[in-house]
Amino acid sequence: MKGIIILIAIILFIIVITIIYQNKFVTLHERVKNAWSQIDVQLQKRMDLIPNITETVKGYAVHERETLDAVISARNRYINAMGTEEKMKINGEISGLLGRLMAVSESYPDLKANINFLELQKQLKEIEDKIGFARQFYNDTVTSYNQAVKMLPGSIFAGIFNFKEETLFKAEEGAKETPKVKF
Template sequence: MWLYVLIGIILLLAVVFIWLYNSLVALRNRVKNAWSQIDVQLKRRTDLIPNLVETVKGYAQHEKGVFEEVTRARSNLMSADSVKETQEANNMLTGALKSLFAVAENYPDLKANQNFLELQGQLAETEDKIAYSRQFYNDTVLMYNNKCQMFPSNIIASTFHFEESEFFEVEESGRAVPKVEF
């Protein structure tokens, strides 16, 4: 009788162990998938930028510094390897694009140009997708990190070297409340 109880306990522990291990693997893979979704949208944005820059260049040839800043930021984003590097490069590119659109404000003909308007619309759509992907990624990282830290799955996570993932955070200047004046 005791042998059956012991075998039952061992089987129950084995099932719990397998379930916890598999759930950690599944969450880790969801984090990787969520990151790849961000990567796809960032790639789409970096593909749109040269067309946007060329369109603006035709109108604002003397704004060389802005174009160089956008190009440098785009290059940094394309060469980023980690979440932190990508986050920093993304923030730099966002700032450079704001400068580019500020330049565009000074050229009424450019603002009416169909190419520019279409590219601007595609870029805005891509920015929305990046924001959604970043939110999904951070939610997935939260679930995964919680699983890595909570008992009893933390024992399995540390035993099998499941490492916590980084969140994709907004830079400090992006958290500031915009000032609206009339």
Template sequence: MVNEMIIELIILVIIILIVVVFVYLYNSLVKLRNRVKNAWSQIDVQLNRRADLIPNLVETVKGYAKHEKTVFENVTAARAGLMNAKTVQETAEANNVLTETLKSLFAVAENYPDLKASENFRELQGQLEETENKIAYSRQFYNDTVLMYNNKCQMVPSNIIASLFNFQEEEFFEIEETKREVPKVEF
């Protein structure tokens, strides 16, 4: 009788322990998935800030470089591509295109000494640089968070919970290999 009670108690403790571990693993997966979503939204905020600065920058440069129409059209199209991107991969690709077109915009700006001295242009350039730094930080934070989440989705025993509740691995925010060099902007 006493042995049966002890066995029942041990079984009950084991069941409770399994439930507690299950709940802990499930909650940690939810927390990491939400952290990934939050990290992505931080990148999105900075990319939108960057996209909002670009029309002002383009208009400032346009005043000095009226004949550089294709550069302005390319920057505008690249900005629209970034604003319309839906997935992490699309956003990364659109970001790469925009970075390339901004290089050509700054190359045009180099040819206009009065523009380089313009207070508006310098302020916009500073804001864009600050935003680029924030994007880099946000991208790093996002990728670190995705790494933690993906590890949790792949490692035993949390991978069992992840597969049971359809937790999907997330994509990293990556730039193309050819885009990894630092853009050269001279004034």
């Protein structure tokens, strides 16, 4: 009789621990998804701003067509992108292109003085700052989640419940370099 009680206690203990870890992973994974959504919201704001910026620049910088087309093309690819990884990759490309586009504006004094352009530039800077904070929060959240997935005993339950590591948001190749503008 005593052995049955001990066996039942062990089984109950395992069930409780399993439920605790399942809920922990669900909570952490939902936080990761929420953090990505926060980035996605800011990136969408930036995508919505891109047509206004390019149209404003287009009027002044007619021979910068290649840069403008590249920005619009990357924006369209981002909008149609499937999955976090693809969006992260295209986002890095867009960041570089927008940096190049803003650098181009330095060569056009009339554009730099244009009130619409200045407002768009201000909005873009604000969005870029928010994207930076959202990326940092996302990476912190993913790091906590990944640690839970990798560390014992969590790694055992993560494997049982099929929770996998998430990808950190990293700077793309060349993103740390200053954009080069050629005339």
